[in-house]
Structures are given as C-alpha cells and as structure tokens.
Amino acid sequence: MKKAFKITAMLMILVLSVTSLAGCATFDAFRAEFFPQEQNVAETVKIGVFEPLSGEDKDGGELERKGIELAHELYPTCLGKNVELVYADNRSDLNAADEAIRELIDKKPAVILGSYGSAYSLAAAAYIQKAKIPAISITNTNPLVTKSNPYYFRVWFEDEYQGAVLGKYAAEVMGVTEAAVMRKKNDDAAIPVDQSFESKLVQLTGNQNAVAYTIEYKDDLSDVQKKLDKLKKAGVKTIFLSAEQVSAVKILQIAEKMKAGFTFLGTDAWQTDIFLTQAGTAAEQAVISTIYDSEAGVNKMSATFLKAYRAKYGKDAVPEPAVALAFDAYMIAIDAMNQAGTSIDGEKIMQSLSSTSKFAGASGNITFDANGDAMKTVIIKGVKNGAFVNVYTIEPNVV
Numbered sequence: 041m042k043k044a045f046k047i048t049a050m051l052m053i054l055v056l057s058v059t060s061l062a063g064c065a066t067f068d069a070f071r072a073e074f075f076p077q078e079q080n081v082a083e084t085v086k087i088g089v090f091e092p093l094s095g096e097d098k099d100g101g102e103l104e105r106k107g108i109e110l111a112h113e114l115y116p117t118c119l120g121k122n123v124e125l126v127y128a129d130n131r132s133d134l135n136a137a138d139e140a141i142r143e144l145i146d147k148k149p150a151v152i153l154g155s156y157g158s159a160y161s162l163a164a165a166a167y168i169q170k171a172k173i174p175a176i177s178i179t180n181t182n183p184l185v186t187k188s189n190p191y192y193f194r195v196w197f198e199d200e201y202q203g204a205v206l207g208k209y210a211a212e213v214m215g216v217t218e219a220a221v222m223r224k225k226n227d228d229a230a231i232p233v234d235q236s237f238e239s240k241l242v243q244l245t246g247n248q249n250a251v252a253y254t255i256e257y258k259d260d261l262s263d264v265q266k267k268l269d270k271l272k273k274a275g276v277k278t279i280f281l282s283a284e285q286v287s288a289v290k291i292l293q294i295a296e297k298m299k300a301g302f303t304f305l306g307t308d309a310w311q312t313d314i315f316l317t318q319a320g321t322a323a324e325q326a327v328i329s330t331i332y333d334s335e336a337g338v339n340k341m342s343a344t345f346l347k348a349y350r351a352k353y354g355k356d357a358v359p360e361p362a363v364a365l366a367f368d369a370y371m372i373a374i375d376a377m378n379q380a381g382t383s384i385d386g387e388k389i390m391q392s393l394s395s396t397s398k399f400a401g402a403s404g405n406i407t408f409d410a411n412g413d414a415m416k417t418v419i420i421k422g423v424k425n426g427a428f429v430n431v432y433t434i435e436p437n438v439v
Contacts, residue, residue: 095132
C-alpha cells in the first residue's frame with residue numbers, strides 16, 4: 041500500500057508540474073513566476089556603447105570608447121558576473137542613430153553609455169525611456185538630453201553649472217563684490233550661463249546689484265574698446281566673458297593694451313593650446329573652469345585611472361577629458377547596478393543612478409542633480425608663463 045501511495049503521489053506531482061509548465065510560454069517564464077529571486081540569471085551583464093564609431097564624429101566617439109574600454113579592462117565584473125560591452129555605431133547620422141539604438145535595445149543591455157554628440161542622444165532618448173533602460177551621456181551638453189527623461193543622465197556638466205561655479209569662485213576666493221558680464225549681442229546661448237553666474241554672485245555677496253553691468257558687443261568686436269573703457273572708468277575689475285575662443289583672444293588682447301587690470305572669467309572652451317598661443321601674454325588675464333585635469337589628483341580613482349592610462353598609452357601620455365569622463369560613466373553604471381542588486385530591472389538601476397552622490401571618479405567627485413545632470417569637481421585654472429596652472433578646486437555642492 042505504501043509503495044502504491046508513493047507512486048500515486050509522484051504521478052500527481054508530475055502532472056501538476058506539466059500543467060504549470062503548459063501555462064507558461066517557456067521554462068524561463070515558469071522560473072520567473074515561481075522563483076522570482078532567480079530572475080537575474082544572465083551569464084553576463086551587458087553594457088551598451090552607443091557612439092559614432094564611423095563618420096565625421098568618429099574622433100569624438102573614439103575618445104569616449106577609449107575611456108569605457110579602459111574602465112572595462114580594470115573592472116570587468118559586476119554582481120559577480122563578467123561585463124560584456126555591446127556596441128552600436130550610429131555612424132554620425134541621425135537616421136542611422138534611430139536604427140542603431142533600436143537594435144541595441146533589442147540586445148537588452150542593462151545600461152547604455154553615450155552618445156558623443158547631443159543630436160544622437162536626443163534621437164535615442166525616447167526609445168531609451170520607453171524601454172526603461174538607463175543611459176549615461178558623456179560629453180554632450182544639450183539640456184534637452186536629460187530634461188524630462190528620468191532614464192538619461194550626464195557626467196559632463198552643463199555650461200550653466202560652470203557659470204555658478206565661477207560665481208562661487210569670484211565671491212568666495214577672489215572676494216569680488218561687483219562684476220560685469222560681457223557677451224556677444226543676440227547670443228541666446230550665453231544668457232543662461234550669464235544668469236547662473238549672476239545668481240550665484242548675488243546669492244553669496246548678498247548684493248542684488250553684484251553684476252553692475254551687462255555689456256553686449258557687436259559680432260565684429262568693433263565696439264569692444266569703447267565697452268571696456270566704460271568698465272575701466274567705473275572701476276570694474278572682474279568680467280565674466282561668455283565668448284568663444286576666437287573672440288575671447290581678441291577681447292583679452294584689447295584689454296591688455298588698456299592696462300586696466302581686468303580679470304576675465306571664462307569656461308573650459310578656452311582651455312586649448314590655440315588659445316594660449318594666439319592670446320600670448322594677454323591670456324594671463326584669464327581664469328577658467330575646467331572639467332578635468334590629469335595632474336589635479338582629486339582622489340584615489342584619479343590616480344588609478346592615470347596610472348592605467350599611461351601604462352597603456354605611454355608614461356607621458358595626457359588623457360583627454362572625454363576619456364576620463366567616459367571612464368567615470370562606466371564606473372558609475374557598475375556602481376549603480378551593484379547598489380541596486382540587479383542588472384535586469386531598469387527602474388531600480390535608474391533609481392540607484394538618481395541617488396549617485398559624490399561618486400569618486402577619475403575626473404573628480406560626481407553627484408547627479410534632480411535632472412540627472414552632473415554636479416562635479418571643477419578645477420579652476422589661471423595662466424602663467426604661457427601655460428594653464430591649477431589655482432583652485434571646487435567640489436560639487438555649489439548649486
């Protein structure tokens with residue numbers, strides 16, 4: 041009787057198992073339904089690399105790829121599994137970008153990194169949000185990439201952030217209580233940056249008129265001498281200059297001849313060898329904010345990154361900022377998945393990314409704000425003897 045009972049019981053279990061499996065399309069679906077704790081069963085953790093690896097923007101895409109791959113070489117695992125980089129070439133073309141992001145999403149990456157070029161990230165944004173796959177852009181600065189999209193983040197700071205940082209530096213380090221703003225007439229892109237500088241300066245000085253003059257100059261710079269004369273007579277010494285590199289060089293040269301003792305605050309757009317060469321001694325009037333400096337040594341990861349980079353590319357190699365930021369994007373993605381405990385739940389990974397605060401990256405300490413934009417370590421540089429020199433470091437708590 042006992043033997044017959046055992047056989048009957050075993051048959052019943054088998055029938056129940058077959059019935060349960062019949063209600064599921066696949067064994068994976070069965071496992072997901074009855075053993076949810078075992079859902080994260082992928083053999084590897086996939087990270088998508090969405091970049092222009094061909095076409096006119098290839099060079100920018102390759103810099104980001106270089107940083108991602110270096111990080112992957114140093115840190116090839118996540119959640120106890122190997123990380124697999126999955127590539128999608130958007131070919132520096134918007135139509136190709138649309139196709140590439142759809143194909144990449146079909147491969148089910150946990151996180152997507154890129155793209156160089158704001159336009160390609162914008163083309164991908166809606167697909168990324170619909171798929172609920174978090175993405176981290178590296179060097180693009182268009183605010184629309186992250187705006188109203190909780191799944192898109194950015195490790196490069198926006199220009200407006202630089203305005204706020206320089207406002208803090210002017211007030212707290214230089215002791216500025218009154219400054220001027222200069223920009224090209226009808227330069228709409230400069231206005232938000234100028235406003236962020238002014239807001240921070242007003243906030244920290246308590247002076248509602250801390251920016252006493254807002255000067256607009258003509259495209260051909262024919263009126264710059266007259267504008268600067270006005271500021272000199274008013275006793276203004278500090279000028280926040282929203283200008284591209286070519287115009288900045290010419291304005292600084294005009295100011296140098298006036299011997300007015302101006303200090304011009306500018307963004308990282310001026311941090312080039314061309315600026316130093318063309319401006320000559322006039323460049324020594326400049327103070328700029330920059331996103332990365334290989335010699336700053338902000339934290340342990342900065343040193344780890346630089347050591348690995350030089351081991352691979354030469355002991356005197358100087359990494360481009362884009363490479364360091366791409367390295368950080370990968371590291372932040374890995375950290376977010378480890379913190380979330382999953383590589384398949386996009387919403388949980390997104391929430392983990394949202395809480396990123398003072399992450400110690402190669403380029404400095406990074407915090408994501410409410411829009412997913414980076415507030416990060418900023419190096420303030422001056423110019424001495426024809427070279428940029430570090431003068432101050434500002435940590436990400438300024439806005």
